[in-house]
Structures are given as C-alpha cells and as structure tokens.
Ligand code: SF4
C-alpha cells in the first residue's frame with residue numbers, strides 16, 4: 001500500500017505541491033505554513049508533487065513505478081542524429 | 084505458449100517505433116500548430132475503431148473499459164490504466180449536468196510518456212492525443228456512443244484523465 005510523507009522540517013511553504021496535485025490529496029496548513037497530506041487514498045502516484053518540491057520534502061513509498069519498457073541504447077544513439 | 088524472446092523482441096520494436104513517432108510528432112507540431120493534435124487524435128480514433136472491430140459490445144461503462152484493455156493487450160500495446168474514484172465521490176461513474184456519464188481513469192505505464200521523456204519532449208502533444216483518440220475510438224465501437232477523453236493531469240509517473248460518454 002502507498003505510503004507518503006512530507007518532512008515538515010524541509011518544507012518551506014511554497015505550496016507548489018498543493019497547486020500541482022490533480023486530486024487535492026494535499027492541503028496547506030495556514031497555522032504551520034507547511035504542506036500536509038489531506039487524503040493519501042486520493043493520491044494517484046503521479047509523483048508530480050515530489051518532482052516539483054524545491055526542497056525534496058515529499059517522499060512516496062510502495063508506489064507503482066512506471067516501466068521504462070525496453071531501453072535500447074543502440075537505437076537511441078541512432079535516433080539522436082535526427083533530434 | 085509464445086516464446087518470451089519473441090514477445091520481448093516485438094515489444095522492443097514497438098517501443099522503438101514509439102520513440103521514432105515521438106520524434107516525428109515533436110517535429111510536425113511546430114509546423115502544423117494546433118492542427119497536429121486533431122489530426123493525430125482522428126488517426127488514433129480510426130485505429131481504435133479498427134482494432135476493436137470484433138470486440139464485445141456492451142453498454143456497461145466499466146465492462147467497456149475492460150474490453151478496451153483487452154483489445155490493447157491483444158495488440159501488444161502496453162498501457163496500464165485503472166478507473167479512479169476519489170474518496171469523497173459517491174460512485175465511480177458520475178453523471179454530469181448534460182446527462183453524460185463521466186469516469187476518471189489513471190494511466191500508469193504508458194509507452195508514449197516514456198518515449199517523450201526519453202528525448203525531453205513535453206506531454207499533452209499530438210502523440211498523447213493519438214492515444215486518447217485510440218481509446219475513445221475503441222470505446223465508441225464497444226458502446227455505440229460518442230466518447231472523449233480529457234487530460235486532467237499529465238504527471239511524471241501517472242496521468243489522470245476524464246472519460247465522458249454521451250447519453
Ligand atoms: S512543494 Fe515542498 S516545500 Fe513547497 S509546500 Fe510542498 S512540501 Fe513544502
């Protein structure tokens with residue numbers, strides 16, 4: 001089951017994570033001026049909050065990690081010529 | 084049972100093709116502008132209809148989504164998605180003010196997202212639209228009703244979309 005944590009010592013209260021979350025799983029605590037988890041069950045594991053957080057304060061555990069399919073470096077090298 | 088190496092080989096070919104298409108679509112978008120999205124969406128829709136020609140018809144939305152999954156698997160497309168019900172939403176399928184059925188779907192493993200990221204292309208472009216077209220086209224064939232898929236959020240590890248089916 002998904003576990004999520006916001007380390008409040010690291011959070012600097014920018015609200016980026018709250019704004020980016022598509023499911024309102026996060027909220028902002030006006031008193032502490034920190035982001036908090038509102039509803040972990042609503043988290044779709046998109047990890048956008050973790051990617052956007054400037055302090056690396058958000059961590060997910062036991063989540064589905066997207067498959068990178070069949071990375072083929074030879075093909076990528078060939079493709080890079082065209083990009 | 085099919086040889087695992089054969090399956091891997093075919094999937095790799097598919098992924099290479101996806102990478103190639105990501106590069107192509109990134110190339111045509113600046114030239115065609117917004118038209119690129121409707122063109123690829125329409126191409127995807129036609130493909131979805133074609134792939135689902137022999138699919139089982141149903142009016143049950145959840146069964147139809149499962150049938151789309153089966154059609155994709157049958158065609159070796161790796162696209163892992165599941166319906167999503169927010170905790171405070173009473174039902175998985177809701178009816179909007181136009182009387183249309185709506186459902187949220189989370190897309191997890193997606194060949195397109197991974198292909199785009201590999202070369203730093205943005206999401207929600209023409210290739211994403213092609214896949215949404217594919218999904219809608221297949222679902223339309225299965226349900227016999229107009230369907231659309233709107234992107235609510237394109238994330239790094241999952242995307243959230245809203246599926247709307249006409250009444
Ligand atoms: S993005 Fe990070 S620093 Fe900003 S409010 Fe969220 S947890 Fe705090």
Ligand code: SF4
Nearest residue numbers: 021043044046047049
């Ligand atoms: S991973 Fe996505 S859905 Fe989950 S809390 Fe972060 S932004 Fe919201």
